[in-house]
Amino acid sequence: MKISYLGPKGTFTEMAARGLFKEQELVPYQTIPFCMDAVAAGEVDATIVPIENAIEGSVNMTLDYLIHKQRLPIIGGVTVPIAQHLLVHPENRQQPIEKIVSHPHAIAQCHDFLQAKLSGAEWEYMNSTGAAAEFVASHPEQKIAAIANELAAEEYQLVPLHENIHDYSHNRTSFVVLSRTLDMLHLQEPEHIADKTSLMVTLPSDFSGALHQVLSAFAWRKLNLTKIESRPTKTGLGNYFFLIDVDGLADDVLIPGAVSELEALGCGVDILGSYPCYQLVPQAEKIR
Amino acid sequence: MKISYLGPKGTFTEMAARGLFKEQELVPYQTIPFCMDAVAAGEVDATIVPIENAIEGSVNMTLDYLIHKQRLPIIGGVTVPIAQHLLVHPENRQQPIEKIVSHPHAIAQCHDFLQAKLSGAEWEYMNSTGAAAEFVASHPEQKIAAIANELAAEEYQLVPLHENIHDYSHNRTSFVVLSRTLDMLHLQEPEHIADKTSLMVTLPSDFSGALHQVLSAFAWRKLNLTKIESRPTKTGLGNYFFLIDVDGLADDVLIPGAVSELEALGCGVDILGSYPCYQLVPQAEKIR
Numbered sequence: 001m002k003i004s005y006l007g008p009k010g011t012f013t014e015m016a017a018r019g020l021f022k023e024q025e026l027v028p029y030q031t032i033p034f035c036m037d038a039v040a041a042g043e044v045d046a047t048i049v050p051i052e053n054a055i056e057g058s059v060n061m062t063l064d065y066l067i068h069k070q071r072l073p074i075i076g077g078v079t080v081p082i083a084q085h086l087l088v089h090p091e092n093r094q095q096p097i098e099k100i101v102s103h104p105h106a107i108a109q110c111h112d113f114l115q116a117k118l119s120g121a122e123w124e125y126m127n128s129t130g131a132a133a134e135f136v137a138s139h140p141e142q143k144i145a146a147i148a149n150e151l152a153a154e155e156y157q158l159v160p161l162h163e164n165i166h167d168y169s170h171n172r173t174s175f176v177v178l179s180r181t182l183d184m185l186h187l188q189e190p191e192h193i194a195d196k197t198s199l200m201v202t203l204p205s206d207f208s209g210a211l212h213q214v215l216s217a218f219a220w221r222k223l224n225l226t227k228i229e230s231r232p233t234k235t236g237l238g239n240y241f242f243l244i245d246v247d248g249l250a251d252d253v254l255i256p257g258a259v260s261e262l263e264a265l266g267c268g269v270d271i272l273g274s275y276p277c278y279q280l281v282p283q284a285e286k287i288r
Numbered sequence: 289m290k291i292s293y294l295g296p297k298g299t300f301t302e303m304a305a306r307g308l309f310k311e312q313e314l315v316p317y318q319t320i321p322f323c324m325d326a327v328a329a330g331e332v333d334a335t336i337v338p339i340e341n342a343i344e345g346s347v348n349m350t351l352d353y354l355i356h357k358q359r360l361p362i363i364g365g366v367t368v369p370i371a372q373h374l375l376v377h378p379e380n381r382q383q384p385i386e387k388i389v390s391h392p393h394a395i396a397q398c399h400d401f402l403q404a405k406l407s408g409a410e411w412e413y414m415n416s417t418g419a420a421a422e423f424v425a426s427h428p429e430q431k432i433a434a435i436a437n438e439l440a441a442e443e444y445q446l447v448p449l450h451e452n453i454h455d456y457s458h459n460r461t462s463f464v465v466l467s468r469t470l471d472m473l474h475l476q477e478p479e480h481i482a483d484k485t486s487l488m489v490t491l492p493s494d495f496s497g498a499l500h501q502v503l504s505a506f507a508w509r510k511l512n513l514t515k516i517e518s519r520p521t522k523t524g525l526g527n528y529f530f531l532i533d534v535d536g537l538a539d540d541v542l543i544p545g546a547v548s549e550l551e552a553l554g555c556g557v558d559i560l561g562s563y564p565c566y567q568l569v570p571q572a573e574k575i576r
Contacts, residue, residue: 219500
């Protein structure tokens with residue numbers, strides 16, 4: 001089985017892909033649209049793309065392309081804790097650090113640590129945390145450190161000078177798996193944390209009252225929502241649709257009931273997927 | 289007056305800053321947290337940071353830092369249409385293009401155009417659209433083009449080979465202006481499109497029913513919501529808060545009424561700001 005993911009190597013997306021698909025062939029693509037096109041063209045069986053709070057990937061890109069261009073079913077989800085480490089070449093363990101390289105978002109995520117411990121060091125921005133780790137690995141003569149994850153440390157044989165230097169300890173990135181040919185994922189590991197149904201709901205008229213009505217369809221059934229987000233449509237200003245995640249699979253009685261009720265109210269409802277969600281556990285000790 | 293913004297030059301953030309603050313001194317900073325820290329430290333009077341759908345800036349970063357670290361009041365907003373152009377050095381107007389340089393998100397935003405017209409060209413990722421334009425300007429000997437906006441074309445004296453090559457014509461990026469010392473913005477231009485009050489609401493208990501109740505407080509007052517987004521708190525899994533934008537300023541009678549009602553229900557409510565929103569108009573003809 002072949003799975004496309006947003007390259008390069010050593011990023012959180014590869015970490016998510018490896019965590020879900022240990023034995024499968026992972027194929028890096030250069031952009032999120034190309035990852036998804038590869039599924040549509042049959043070059044790969046599935047793709048894994050960031051959907052929430054990713055570092056290198058633009059999540060808006062994923063949602064826009066999924067909704068407007070390639071409506072691939074979501075067959076699974078995975079959450080990866082964001083743990084950033086300060087990595088150096090093994091030869092430079094004892095050296096003072098003069099420059100830090102990483103993706104701009106990763107550098108910003110470690111703002112407090114950098115201010116407190118390395119405020120004198122320069123920064124250089126790289127296109128991904130993986131690219132930064134590769135740069136440090138190939139320049140042992142420079143007194144530099146990369147901010148990157150444990151997978152990058154492993155792949156580029158770097159050593160951590162400081163671990164878990166990110167500002168927010170509960171920060172997570174979520175990914176979804178998209179496929180036209182595969183069934184819903186059923187994995188033994190990583191940890192299965194929830195089942196989810198993702199809906200896209202278009203409102204018939206004005207926002208505030210209509211949204212209130214939409215939520216009634218879920219509330220009186222005691223269906224638990226785990227996410228709601230309004231997004232402008234790409235057809236002009238003033239039009240919105242909603243992305244709603246409901247706890248549970250769509251083969252329950254209640255979700256189809258809620259969907260019928262919404263349609264009766266004049267809403268457009270698309271089920272983007274109904275799927276299990278997994279969670280990778282941080283393994284900081286692995287890199288020691 | 290000094291305004292901090294996320295550098296480098298030639299990005300959509302600078303375009304937003306220039307559109308709002310024509311006569312003021314604009315000071316680029318390297319990260320969103322530094323932009324905001326500069327306000328808190330009194331180095332600048334205000335900052336302008338991306339809040340929705342930006343290309344180079346991570347919007348999660350802005351919201352996280354605003355909510356958890358530097359609670360600066362929002363005093364204004366501005367929306368900038370995303371218009372990407374294919375820019376070359378004036379000497380290379382007639383040359384075939386062998387390589388395209390830009391920020392990864394900008395390249396992904398022009399996916400359809402690149403597939404249709406330039407599928408043979410290589411790509412090289414840069415840290416921003418502005419940096420890509422600068423690279424093209426300083427390498428006239430290479431057959432390269434940058435994907436960047438009209439401001440970058442102007443600043444680096446590039447010429448557009450193709451204009452408006454982005455896939456979605458209604459794509460926009462929104463920015464907010466944060467300040468502790470300045471009053472709400474009152475500008476003659478650009479175009480004033482709306483007034484907005486941004487609230488952060490923390491729910492007392494379970495998500496689905498409680499959110500429904502929260503929206504009732506707005507719905508029965510006929511207060512129009514223009515955005516709602518659930519976000520996990522950084523204190524652990526399973527806790528959420530909501531970002532809600534209400535149409536209108538908070539000195540109306542209705543918004544304080546809704547806030548009191550929410551507090552009586554046990555919700556935490558913070559007003560992040562109540563402010564006018566402006567809109568820049570695309571000026572593609574400017575770069576010809």
